[in-house]
Amino acid sequence: MINILWVDDEIDLLKPHILFLEKKNYDVTICTSGTEAIEILDKQNFDIVFLDENMPGLTGLETLNEIKEKQDNLPVVMITKSEEEYIMEEAIGNKIADYLIKPVNPNQILLSLKKNLDHSRLVSEKTTSNYQQEFRKIAMDMAMVNSFEDWVSLYQKLIYWEIQLEDIEDAGMFEILESQKTEANIQFGKFIDKNYANWFKPNTEAPIMSHTLFKEKVVPEISKEQPTLFVVIDNLRYDQWKAFEPVINNYYKKEKEEAFFSILPTATQYARNAIFSGLMPSDMEKLFPKYWKNDTDEGGKNLFEAEFLETQIKRLGLTNLNYEYHKITNLKLGKRLVDNFKALKNNDLTVIVYNFVDMLSHAKTEMEVVKELASNDKAYRSLTLSWFKNSPLLEIIQKAQHMGFKLILTTDHGTINVKNPSKVIGDKETSLNLRYKTGRSLTYDSKDVFVAKDPGEIHLPAINMSSSYIFAKGDLFFAYPNNFNHYVSYYRNTFQHGGVSLEEMIIPLVIFQPK
Template identity: 60%
Template sequence: MSTIQGEILWVDDEIDSLKSQIIFLKNKGYSVTPLTNGHDALELLKEKDIDVVLLDESMPGLTGLETLARIKEMQPNLPVVMVTKNEAENIMEEAIGSQITDYLIKPVNPNQVLLSLKKIMDGKRLVAEKTTIAYQQDFRNLFMALSSNPNYEEWKELYRKLVYWELEISKSDSDGMMEVLQTQKAEANTEFFKYVAKNYANWAQGKGETPLFSHQLIKEKVAPKLEKGRPTFLVVIDNLRFDQWKSIQPIIQESFKTVEEDLFYSILPTATQYSRNALFAGMMPVDIEAKFPNEWKNDDEEGGKNLHEATFLDAQLKRLKLDHLKWQYLKITNNDDGKSLEDNIHNYLSNDLTVIVYNFVDMLSHARTEMEVLKELAGDEVSYRSLTVSWFEHSPLYRALKKIAEKNIQVIITTDHGTQRVKTPSKCVGDRHTTTNLRYKHGRNLQYEEKDVLAFRDPRLAGLPRPNVSSTFIFAKEDIFLCYPNNYNYYVNYYRNTFQHGGISLEEMLVPIVRLESK
């Protein structure tokens, strides 16, 4: 006996005239229940599981729109297709506003109905199958690329592809394929760590060819695009991964067009205090400490670590001979700041450059480790991206940008570093001055598993200050997090599967820089 393709409820007061269409659908494997009015349809829906409702608009008693409203109250996610002679625009708009899934005009061709049902019922399955086949075809290419000793540009391309497939497979709901992809991504991170470990000291000291790093970003990607009299908004969304950017891109592209999208390499540690200060100062941290000894604070020193970004940026703009531009720096750390940005956004159009540091994603990822609710909401990459999308869509930042989207402006969106979901604990021992971060540490007499980290016994080789003569910096690889032996099991369980940053992974180091213009 053949499997039923789906349970269809067709409601039309002239149902007898649709017999041929109903027979056609039955021959295609669908079970069709015909009814002549809305009341009977609502009663049936209480008793029977239906996959799709085909609903006429012009019916005596309960109209199609009234029936639709009741159906949506009962089963908000049940797909409803309006089938009607009525082409009046207001009826169509009202039906679409009431979340119909499709709209067909009578007389309907049986194939038209079949196509609509296939689109609704088979859509997800067909997408999943197509995605699976396409990923399987590309899997070997990705494997070959991984095996061929990629350079820093090729690593960017590889990561782009992995993110592309991650987003496609998560849409198609294919758990098996997602598992394969996650394995491939883990292999990529293993190789990426080896690549960074081998080259980072030379990069940090500017030896040979180097990727675009945090401290070169404004000089290379922002400064050449600044123009006197044309407002530029540089938005630094703290902790924004490339996959999160790709998730919010469709929203922002409703108001702006993407004219350039690239990835750059965050410096180590992939942590705000280092990477964001480097971005604004245009220098590696060891040079910031030398030039700004009063403003730079090491991890183990008292005082805020990111209080002088505007001072650092001012000095960099002067070095780049851009101090003739009118610019302003804003930091958004809570919703009140965000509301103020939204209310005053037009005032910033008189600036040539407005820098907005938005701390939301960073607060989210840190809060996620502290708050059980967020642990539930952001338990994996898919839900973490979903939470980011939900925030951005309703954020004062997006509302502010929409307000000025009609103006001749450009928006540059970037970040300081990404974040990694940690799964594998590694023991680390240090004295009481050792830093508390889970993905990187520095201190004296550190003891750690050598295979799990990249270590710099002389931090200056990594472009980092040396807090004291015996300081060592270590950076965790892949999905490792560093735990002290005291209360080891408690901390392992507490932090496993939380999002952390500071270490070496594709997700933390390869981050977006995107330029948008008004449409």
């Protein structure tokens, strides 16, 4: 039974309401002052309190403060004759559960009870029911998808339902969604097999991709009238963006949200260099050999993003563009940029690459504590949100909003939780990534991979004349036959990137104006 404490100095006038609730099987305890209410709460547990704002002695707001000091999580519904704004603000500031204006009718009271006490159950039941209806539609859509726009739409729908279902206690529904995501990735792999190489042919309709993103989507947003902050968060999946979108919405108003496609391999050295250079990897290797490194070359693979950006800006004829590039790879650098952010106000464009999510995914592979904290997609989202809310990046965004910057937020590629091994054999020169391989004489299971026998066809550099590329599909990861079981147990259920999946390839670009 639900126990209600109702505090009102005119409680006798509320008898019809109390009788109505008792007929609905609620147990109602009454009292006529704030002081009495505090004494009762010290002796007895309640599920919710209805509290009159205007009482002699201890006022409603004073009573509310005392209740919250003792039982911060106890829902309190404030009931008042007054519509004065300061009273509403005080009550809301003290985390009231609801605010009702007298005279209230019994159904208003009942609605408030349902909203506060049955909310989780009602939402859970309705969400489950809605997804059950949507399940058939998604299944039918999946059979009909034949364009990159359709795949973006379908993937966004799957993410929407994944986030809706994550808080309900119906494991069966979540398993159904997971199986639907798996099936979607199987079909998406077939779509990439059939269409990816064509996207690079002249006069063929293609999505915005890593190498066209800056020119097509960022440059049109830059102006001399308003500074622009362009933030590239490494390795950010679409669902992770959705997890912290509400935080950014406190400071910025979303103007546009689009998805674009990461190039293959969905790996930082390929996709992020492509964003900043405006070129595909084979062109980077040919035109800028001193900046480009292949998989088997020694040294860092993303050391020249600033130089690549400079060459693209010159190529686009943006000679009067006043811009700066910053890469944040640790907390100290992030805090330093926060402290010096005011110095950026005269830039037309400030570019920030923020490395954290990629480090998080690699840490999950190597550290047991992170494996516990990010054991699945839901936990991975939660961990990303926790990082973002406490990061210098959020402080940078707050400062940018205060200074009137336009904000453009994106990433280089996503990541996928790998579950199943696929055997591969290659020579000593074969690249090491778990989701793609490049080298000579690769032996693999053809059904598990997207193959580029001629790397030039998809604008990738060949390490030698007979090199090919293979990309793992879905949630697969490559494993060598030697020491197979140890290798598989170590890497299974880790977040990897480089291959073909919705999670890695379809990624967000969001444009905001400051509030």
